[in-house]
Amino acid sequence: MRASDTAYQRLKDDIIQWHLEPGTLLGEIETAQRLGVSRTPVREALSRLTAEGLVATGSGRTAMVALVSTADVMQLFEYREALETQAARLAAGRRDTAVFEGLRERFLEGPGADHKPQAERPYFLADKLDEAIDAAIGNPYLVGALRDLRGHLARYRRNAHTNPVRLEQATREHLLIVEAILAGNATLAAQATAVHLHQSLQNILSTVPALQREPEPTVAAV
Amino acid sequence: MRASDTAYQRLKDDIIQWHLEPGTLLGEIETAQRLGVSRTPVREALSRLTAEGLVATGSGRTAMVALVSTADVMQLFEYREALETQAARLAAGRRDTAVFEGLRERFLEGPGADHKPQAERPYFLADKLDEAIDAAIGNPYLVGALRDLRGHLARYRRNAHTNPVRLEQATREHLLIVEAILAGNATLAAQATAVHLHQSLQNILSTVPALQREPEPTVAAV
DNA sequence: ACTGCCGGTTTTGTATACAACTGCGGCACT
DNA sequence: AGTGCCGCAGTTGTATACAAAACCGGCAGT
Numbered sequence: 139m140r141a142s143d144t145a146y147q148r149l150k151d152d153i154i155q156w157h158l159e160p161g162t163l164l165g166e167i168e169t170a171q172r173l174g175v176s177r178t179p180v181r182e183a184l185s186r187l188t189a190e191g192l193v194a195t196g197s198g199r200t201a202m203v204a205l206v207s208t209a210d211v212m213q214l215f216e217y218r219e220a221l222e223t224q225a226a227r228l229a230a231g232r233r234d235t236a237v238f239e240g241l242r243e244r245f246l247e248g249p250g251a252d253h254k255p256q257a258e259r260p261y262f263l264a265d266k267l268d269e270a271i272d273a274a275i276g277n278p279y280l281v282g283a284l285r286d287l288r289g290h291l292a293r294y295r296r297n298a299h300t301n302p303v304r305l306e307q308a309t310r311e312h313l314l315i316v317e318a319i320l321a322g323n324a325t326l327a328a329q330a331t332a333v334h335l336h337q338s339l340q341n342i343l344s345t346v347p348a349l350q351r352e353p354e355p356t357v358a359a360v
Numbered sequence: 361m362r363a364s365d366t367a368y369q370r371l372k373d374d375i376i377q378w379h380l381e382p383g384t385l386l387g388e389i390e391t392a393q394r395l396g397v398s399r400t401p402v403r404e405a406l407s408r409l410t411a412e413g414l415v416a417t418g419s420g421r422t423a424m425v426a427l428v429s430t431a432d433v434m435q436l437f438e439y440r441e442a443l444e445t446q447a448a449r450l451a452a453g454r455r456d457t458a459v460f461e462g463l464r465e466r467f468l469e470g471p472g473a474d475h476k477p478q479a480e481r482p483y484f485l486a487d488k489l490d491e492a493i494d495a496a497i498g499n500p501y502l503v504g505a506l507r508d509l510r511g512h513l514a515r516y517r518r519n520a521h522t523n524p525v526r527l528e529q530a531t532r533e534h535l536l537i538v539e540a541i542l543a544g545n546a547t548l549a550a551q552a553t554a555v556h557l558h559q560s561l562q563n564i565l566s567t568v569p570a571l572q573r574e575p576e577p578t579v580a581a582v
Numbered sequence: 583a584c585t586g587c588c589g590g591t592t593t594t595g596t597a598t599a600c601a602a603c604t605g606c607g608g609c610a611c612t
Numbered sequence: 613a614g615t616g617c618c619g620c621a622g623t624t625g626t627a628t629a630c631a632a633a634a635c636c637g638g639c640a641g642t
Contacts, residue, residue, distance in 0.1 A: 220446035
């Protein structure tokens with residue numbers, strides 16, 4: 139494996155798992171030494187992460203881990219809504235019914251049916267749904283954008299982990315999306331997705347009580 | 361200005377203006393010599409263009425100008441629909457009425473009113489509309505995605521240039537979008553945008569008669 | 583004649599040396 | 613005391629040397 143790929147993966151993982159906190163400065167020399175490679179592959183890794191939006195470059199080209207904020211997550215979800223409602227709409231028109239039949243049954247099954255720890259199961263199924271939708275739409279532009287988006291979302295997952303009530307609700311929302319896609323109902327699939335995203339955002343915002351009352355998604359309060 | 365920035369700009373312009381045709385191989389050494397810089401900035405430029413999707417990397421990491429095809433433009437427009445309908449929807453809720461009033465009047469004015477050659481005027485106004493929408497939504501995720509998208513669209517513009525009837529029709533469609541945004545009617549703004557995109561796609565496809573009958577946007581026939 | 587291996591050539595990948603720039607601290611001047 | 617300039621330290625930007633890997637051709641063996 140190439141050094142630039144490992145550098146990219148390690149940096150991305152560190153950012154997503156909050157080992158590198160938002161705002162952390164990523165000097166090329168320092169990062170290169172930390173990862174045990176030279177500046178060249180670090181540069182490439184930072185370049186890719188900057189394109190994805192996980193790293194931001196301030197004045198003078200200093201790279202730092204992108205900040206998070208209530209305004210940011212709201213903007214992220216506006217973007218997410220654009221992509222995922224379209225994805226659901228298209229998937230409803232092109233899905234392989236066998237695949238979504240399988241998904242539907244797994245969502246209906248009781249916990250533990252597929253040898254997964256119960257706590258991880260909702261995330262596991264959600265990932266499978268994402269994969270199935272990606273495969274169904276088969277549009278590299280859209281799928282690529284969705285992949286980058288998921289990197290950002292993973293950073294906020296940490297905040298939303300803790301609520302079992304929400305987890306069960308999310309599973310029901312996912313099931314509805316699967317059923318709409320299975321029925322070939324594009325409009326319902328898109329709207330069920332929009333509902334799910336709304337609830338999901340509310341849940342994330344509720345984990346940051348101090349900031350959730352921000353009235354309007356104003357321009358980024360970096 | 362930095363060498364990597366000029367390399368990026370020159371490559372991007374060359375690709376958009378078809379000086380570099382789709383499929384052209386972009387060897388690092390050759391490109392570096394052509395642009396009069398070393399491989400390092402060329403690498404960064406190619407990296408950025410690859411992230412944008414204007415350059416694709418085949419097996420063995422060889423870079424080449426991304427291909428175009430009927431399937432590709434259809435996929436691009438699915439992605440575009442996701443982004444631009446959401447952009448119009450949000451803009452209707454947040455627009456500065458003065459800005460869109462100004463736009464509306466310019467769309468209604470006769471040709472030549474703003475010292476532009478008549479042929480360029482529709483493109484000029486369309487760009488202004490894009491800028492106004494970007495400013496209104498103020499969402500870096502969405503605006504960034506729209507910017508990259510426009511690079512791709514510019515490549516297809518060349519095919520659509522020639523039809524004055526379509527140009528006039530497009531201007532009317534734009535006017536409707538402006539008026540919907542101005543009225544704060546998010547739903548109408550999104551739907552008017554969808555209509556415009558549909559017509560625009562039809563127009564592009566009609567310029568490639570041999571391929572337009574392709575029944576379904578199947579997986580990219582590279 | 584075809585297939586698979588092997589070596590050379592050319593490419594990309596990485597490391598590093600050097601140049602240019604940025605930001606900061608201290609100093610002098612007002 | 614405040615402000616602006618200057619120089620230094622540390623950073624990023626670029627070029628280039630070298631390493632590794634992929635691609636192509638020819639050759640030999642079947």
